[in-house]
Amino acid sequence: MPINAHPEFLEAEKIYLKAETKEQKIIALKKMISHAPSHKGAENLRAQLKRRLAKLKYANEKEIKKTKSTKSGIKKEDMQAVIIGETGVGKSRLLTTLTNATPKIAETLFERYTTTKPEIGIMNYQGxxxxxxxxxxIESKHYDKGLSNSADTVIILFADFAQLERIEKEIKNTKGKRIVVFINKFPEQIRKLKARLESKKYNFVILNLNTKENLEELKEKIFQSFDKIRIYTKEPGKPPDKKRPLVLKPNSTVKHVANKIIRNLKNLKEIRIWGPSSKFSGQVVGLQHELKDLDIVEFRTR
Ligand SMILES: Nc1nc2c(ncn2[C@@H]2O[C@H](COP(=O)(O)OP(=O)(O)O)[C@@H](O)[C@H]2O)c(=O)[nH]1
Ligand SMILES: [Mg+2]
Incomplete structure (x- = not known):
């Protein structure tokens, strides 16, 4: 840690160390540089930060090039789900409900093809x-097949089984996990529908956007489909930071987390965990301990 570091520098450094994407890292690094100490003793630090920024920018550009989907040129984020379905089924309405996006929603049930290019939103789910x-x-010329094929997860909206069958024929080449969502626009025989989805072993949600019934279930299913785990970290004597989990691959160890948030592992004195992978609350563990979704890890340093 530099001597006489500005609080804003330290804050930016914290964000930098926790950042998961190159983009987030670049933003935080720029902030660190702008608040780095200006005295001569910190010359090395400033140079080092600038080198790191240049390297990150280069790597990021390369990644953007590689991940652009063919037709639409959308940059794929780490966790990406694509909503598909026939016109008027409620895709835009669902996107508006789940994210910050504001696509045009059809005003009447008879208005068709209101969405003519992919609409992108970010859903913040538990951080x-x-x-x-x-x-x-999907039946229109605006549909982007490549986008569905490369998505981590495909969310299929349907209003009846004939639709679902038509869609399934169209998406043979998708590689992502599937979640089928029945949008309950009109009162229906839900019980029968549910039995049929269950018997065919679908990963499904029956959604009502007016009452928001099962919306949380859908969000959790979307997160689960990416096969990631959420890990919260805490400082001794403080509650865990529930707003910003680290999102990691399954079977990650405590060491993965430590590497992200502790500068020098030699300073590590004790690690405790709470949650699904712990035998009891506050269990002391080593760096090789394997984590589970929703664990809380506490690092005590010297
Ligand atoms: N009652 C009701 N209407 C809905 C629901 N979802 C969508 N709609 C209506 O269906 C129409 C088409 O919705 P939109 O989101 O534009 O469909 P998209 O073509 O799949 O994007 C609009 O008039 C919506 O207000 C729903 O859950 N309940
Ligand atoms: Mg739409």
Whole structure:
């Protein structure tokens, strides 16, 4: 830590160390540089930060090039789900409900093809940033097949089984996990529908956007589909930071977390965990301990 560091520098450094994407890191690094100590003794630090920024920018550009989907040129985020379905089923309305996006929603049930290009939104789910994209109606010329094929998860909206069958024929080449969502626009025989979805072993949600019934279930299913775990960290004597989990691959160890938030592992004195992977609350563990979704990790340093 530099001597006489500005509080804003320290704050930016914290964000930098926790950042998951290159973009987030770049923003935080720029902030660190602008608040770095200006005295001569910190010359090395400033040079080092600038080098790191240049390297990150280069790597980021390369990544953007690589991840652009062919037709629409959308930059794929770490967790991406694409919403698909026929016109008027409620894709835009769902995107508006789940994210910050504001696509045009059809005003009447008879208005068709209101979405003519993919609409992108970010869903913040318990501090995890998930990219949700509405693909224009699957039967229209605006539909972007490549986008659905490369998505981590495909969310299929349907209003009846004939629709669901038509859609399934169209998406043979998708590689992502599937969640089928029945939008309950009109009172229906939900019980029968549910039995049929269950018997065919669908990963499904029956959603009512007016009452918001099962909306949380859908959000959790979306997160689960990416096969990631959420890890909260805490400082001794303080509650965990529930707003910003680290999102990691399953089977990550305490060491993965330590590497992200502790500068020098030699300073580590004790690690305690709470949650699904702990035998009891506050169990002391080593760096090789394997974590589970929703664990809380506390690092005590010298
Ligand atoms: N009653 C009701 N209407 C809905 C629901 N979802 C969508 N709609 C209506 O259906 C129409 C088409 O919705 P939109 O989101 O534009 O469909 P998209 O073509 O799939 O994007 C609009 O008039 C919506 O207000 C729903 O859950 N309940
Ligand atoms: Mg739409």
């Amino acid at each position: 995890c940033q998930i990219q949700l994209i509405e693909n224009p109606a």
